Each structure stands twice: as structure tokens, then as C-alpha cells.
Amino acid sequence: MPHREENTEFTPEQYPPFPDSSEFPGVELQTISLQKLIDHDNAEETRVFEACKGRGFFYLELGGPEAGETILKGSEEIARVGERFMSLPTDEKMKFTPNKKEFYKMLGATKVDAAGTRDQAEFFNVSKNDMIVPDNEMQREWPKEVLENKSLFANYSRSAHGIGMLVMDVLARHLGVDPEEIKSRHKIEERAGDHVRITRGPPRATTEMPEIQTPSHTDFGTITILMNWLGGLQVWSESSRKLGALEPDVPGKWLWVKPKKGCAIVNLGDAAVKFTNGVLCSGRHRVIPSPGEQGKWPRYSIVYFVRPVDHSKLKTLKGNGIPPADDQNEEGVEAKEWIFQQAMALGSSHIASDK
Ligand SMILES: O=C(O)CCC(=O)C(=O)O
């Protein structure tokens, strides 16, 4: 049985498998090989492009290349760092929630529906910008658990950002977009809303499904690299390119995304939809407690959000695969402001810095 002691509750080697039952219908996702993308394998590039036009979600097999190995190993190390931080008393953790925004979000701080039901997960966001710079250029206070592991977060951020950009480069070339246009909007050294998020959902309170750990949303950024070990993530069966609504706006149902060993789950965010005038899809998803026996364990996930740099303009890119947009003559909103607006449309200041 899982216990809440030092480094004992994140125990992937003990987790039971995702239940094999029609009660928990799963979604079929393509599995893309990172190594093949690095090798510019044509067929693999086409598969990833199709996956991003369709649901905007796929598994990425990480084993082999250095960046992939960093994510595989680093996500577990970060989960253990997260476990130590999460075990602190709430008031200690709340010190890292300046102005009720960002960094640490306690369980129940956001509303998951119009009735005001509260979420059931806590998370901590670690900004890429502060991890990749020398100590004297850091802009915020961080808990000692993070500071002691700054190089872990820095390496993880660089690898996840690099993987995200590799995928975006493939997509740009398939859309006839100058890859430099994407690169210049995602320079790692420039300030951006990128962060590593450590989320902990408590074991399921009752056997009844569901309480909501992370409410229905689409991610705000460009591309997300997600590592999780227990079920709980679900995607909406029908893809939609409408942004902002809390609830799905097309008929469908929630399908489970089963964690796949050795793979990240990669999904596009709203900025990728905006950049491509809706050619690419950012899939709607949510997290509920893990199914069956898995629900007895606390659930950790480690997410990296790649976002456009703060001062870049959220304007549709030009390319022969992108329908002309009506924003070409507008000045365009800066990424930082745009992400804030997306968050406000979701109706929560906590989500402002979130998804
Ligand atoms: O915990 C997960 O598996 C997904 C979390 C997520 O969607 C998010 O933090 O945006």
C-alpha cells in the first residue's frame, strides 16, 4: 500500500496496469519515434503531421536519443523532487503563490464547472527562464527542493524545449512555413511562459468516478511534452479548433489516454492552432482520478509547456498549407498578453499562468 513518507509515494515500479476493461475505453494514438524524427525519416514526419492535424495528440517514443533519455530519467527525478515539495505543510507551499498567481496552486483553488465544484489536484510550476540562467539572474524565490536541483530542471527544460521544436520544425516544413519563423518565436534564451509543472492528484477518495483533478481545457502554448505513469488523462473524442470554452463544444465523449512505457504524450496547444489558422489541432483534455486499483496511488505528472516568447506576436504564419488569415494587417497581440486572455476566457486567474 502506498504511504506518504519521504520518497515513497511516487513508486512507478509498484503501479498496477491500466485496467483492461470496456468500462475504460481508450483512445487510439499514433506512436512516433523521436529517433526517426531526428533522422528526418519521411514516413515518420508525415505520420506526426497527420496526428497533429487530427487530434493533436500522440505518443512519442523517447528511448535512444540523448534528449529522450533526459526526459525519461529526468521526469522520474523531478517527480521525486515534487514528492518532497508536496509533502511540505500547505502554508509552506503557499509561500510560493505570490498574488494568488503562479508557481504553487493548492488543491481546490480552481472551479471545474459552472456549479463551482473545486478541482482535486495541486501543482507547482517551475519556470524555464529561472532554471537556465546563472543564480544572480534568477527573478523569483524558489523552494530549496527546486534550487538544489536547478541543473536537473535546466537540462529537462532544454531537452523538452528541443523536442517540441523538432516537432514544430517538421510541421512548419509540411505547411510550407519558413522554419525560421517558428524558431524565432521560441528562442530558449528569451523570456517565455515555458515551465515544468509537477502535479499531484491524491488517491481516489471513493470508488465512484469521477472527481475532477484537472478540469477540461486545451493547453495555451505551442506544444506540450507530458509524462505520467498512471491513468487519469482523458481526451474529448471529437476534435475541435474552438479555443477557450471550459466544456467541450461538440458532441462526443471522454476517452482515456493510457500511459505508455518509454513514451511521452505530446499534444499541441492553442498557439499552434492560431499560428496555422486552425490547420493544426489542440486537443481538449482533462484529468480524473486513476481508474480501478491504480486509483489507490497518488498520481504524479510532469509536464513541460513550450510557449511562444513573451514579446512575439501571435499572428498566423504564412505558408502554402495555411489558409490566409484576416489578421495579416493587424499588429497582433503579444504572446504574454494572448495567453493571459486565453486564461481569462476560462474564467480563472489561477489558470492564467497555467495551461
Ligand atoms: O496530468 C496529466 O496527465 C495532464 C495534465 C495537464 O493536462 C495539464 O497540466 O495541462
Ligand SMILES: [Fe+2]
Ligand atoms: Fe493540459
